[in-house]
Amino acid sequence: MIKQACKKIGILLFWLLAWWIAATFWVKQELFLPSPIRVLTRLGELVSEKEFWIITATSLGRIFSGILIALVLGVFCGVLTARFSFLRELLSPILSIIKATPVASFIILALVWISRGKLPIFISILMVLPIIWANTEQGIREIDPKLLEMAKIFRFSYFKRLVHITIPSVLPYFIAACRASLGLAWKAGIAAEVLATPQRSIGKELFESKTFFEMTDLFAWTVTVIVLSICMEKLFFLLLRSLLRHTHTGGAA
Amino acid sequence: MIAAFDQVSKHFQTTDAVRDLSLTLPTHGIIAIMGPSGCGKTTILQMLAGLTAPSSGSITCDASQIAYVFQEPRLLPWRTVLDNVLLAKARKGAPPSHTATEWLEAVGLGDCIHRYPEELSGGMRQRVSIARALYCDSDLLLLDEPFHGLDEGNKQRIISLIREARRGEDTLTVMVTHDREEAFALADQVLVFEGAPASDYRYENNKGANP
Numbered sequence: 001m002i003k004q005a006c007k008k009i010g011i012l013l014f015w016l017l018a019w020w021i022a023a024t025f026w027v028k029q030e031l032f033l034p035s036p037i038r039v040l041t042r043l044g045e046l047v048s049e050k051e052f053w054i055i056t057a058t059s060l061g062r063i064f065s066g067i068l069i070a071l072v073l074g075v076f077c078g079v080l081t082a083r084f085s086f087l088r089e090l091l092s093p094i095l096s097i098i099k100a101t102p103v104a105s106f107i108i109l110a111l112v113w114i115s116r117g118k119l120p121i122f123i124s125i126l127m128v129l130p131i132i133w134a135n136t137e138q139g140i141r142e143i144d145p146k147l148l149e150m151a152k153i154f155r156f157s158y159f160k161r162l163v164h165i166t167i168p169s170v171l172p173y174f175i176a177a178c179r180a181s182l183g184l185a186w187k188a189g190i191a192a193e194v195l196a197t198p199q200r201s202i203g204k205e206l207f208e209s210k211t212f213f214e215m216t217d218l219f220a221w222t223v224t225v226i227v228l229s230i231c232m233e234k235l236f237f238l239l240l241r242s243l244l245r246h247t248h249t250g251g252a253a
Numbered sequence: 254m255i256a257a258f259d260q261v262s263k264h265f266q267t268t269d270a271v272r273d274l275s276l277t278l279p280t281h282g283i284i285a286i287m288g289p290s291g292c293g294k295t296t297i298l299q300m301l302a303g304l305t306a307p308s309s310g311s312i313t314c315d316a317s318q319i320a321y322v323f324q325e326p327r328l329l330p331w332r333t334v335l336d337n338v339l340l341a342k343a344r345k346g347a348p349p350s351h352t353a354t355e356w357l358e359a360v361g362l363g364d365c366i367h368r369y370p371e372e373l374s375g376g377m378r379q380r381v382s383i384a385r386a387l388y389c390d391s392d393l394l395l396l397d398e399p400f401h402g403l404d405e406g407n408k409q410r411i412i413s414l415i416r417e418a419r420r421g422e423d424t425l426t427v428m429v430t431h432d433r434e435e436a437f438a439l440a441d442q443v444l445v446f447e448g449a450p451a452s453d454y455r456y457e458n459n460k461g462a463n464p
Contacts, residue, residue, distance in 0.1 A: 149304050150327040153319055154341040168331045
């Protein structure tokens with residue numbers, strides 16, 4: 001455990017050193033590439049301001065709401081389309097369109113339809129929904145029919161079948177979908193904020209940093225997004241694992 | 254207990270598994286069904302269990318609880334051995350004659366109750382599925398090649414166990430096997446299909462069966 005942590009810290013320090021060498025000896029212009037020391041110092045200054053926490057919490061809230069809505073909707077749609085083939089055929093073009101349309105097109109279109117504040121939520125939903133939906137549907141369709149026969153013979157109730165067969169069978173697909181989509185939600189959500197510039201948002205800060213050539217600020221906010229994304233992913237899987245352990249459905253996780 | 258087939262046929266896409274089968278099984282005891290490969294023995298068990306519907310004809314089965322030992326163990330991989338057995342109990346009311354742990358001990362897996370199926374050998378998993386079926390106290394027990402993967406010692410142990418557990422007047426056990434020795438070691442009567450698809454048959458009484 002400690003060895004693993006030391007290894008990770010070592011890797012982080014290696015890349016910070018590489019960044020510092022590139023900034024100090026190669027690019028040599030802060031306007032293009034500020035050194036990590038400057039960026040971390042600026043981040044420290046930002047963190048000490050109350051406004052930083054308000055902005056961060058607001059962006060986090062928007063993207064987290066989008067992810068949460070998409071998870072619920074995605075599972076619901078996945079269950080429906082796995083169960084009813086006509087719904088699968090009816091809705092599959094929508095799923096294909098969402099998957100194929102560039103995020104930028106969605107952001108620009110959605111800017112016309114919905115308020116700036118809600119745009120990042122909408123874009124996060126669009127990023128996460130198709131992945132969760134498709135994986136949930138696939139997971140349900142791939143449940144081992146032999147186990148379902150066994151459940152039928154031993155007269156498992158609907159609830160028993162759900163808890164002991166359906167959920168553990170779908171879980172690996174759901175977790176893979178979450179792994180693939182959470183990072184995407186952050187990237188697209190922040191991109192939406194940059195284009196929509198809603199009040200008190202990381203995206204707006206990034207946009208203003210770029211407008212005023214404040215590269216150190218740009219890097220500091222980017223580091224904030226990366227840290228938030230990683231922390232959220234870790235926290236999400238920690239919660240999921242603890243929930244599964246609590247409900248005794250975690251064997252497949 | 255009534256279990257009967259009336260003019261039953263079962264067609265699959267390219268083949269007939271069962272053709273015009275009329276058969277009334279005894280009300281209790283242990284029956285072994287034998288016959289050449291592909292003659293529809295497993296299909297007969299599946300139709301009796303309600304897992305597959307006949308293409309024509311009718312099946313009467315008034316079992317209130319069925320237990321099934323499949324050719325492969327069909328255990329929940331994310332559940333322990335003990336949980337797999339406990340989950341099979343569906344019938345409410347009368348308490349089971351033996352606890353799940355007792356059945357697992359009886360099949361020689363008393364030390365493995367908290368292990369997961371992937372930690373067991375194929376034969377051990379099959380023994381778990383046998384313990385699961387016996388734990389149900391079902392009135393109809395269906396066994397499809399149940400001794401597949403079992404060594405000789407364990408096979409004899411399980412045969413004795415099933416004979417002991419299923420000697421009641423209100424229980425019927427039907428086993429499908431291709432092994433004549435197994436059939437006569439376990440069953441009171443052996444039903445032999447003459448050819449494929451399953452249609453004509455004859456009974457062979459097992460005079461040497463243990464009481």
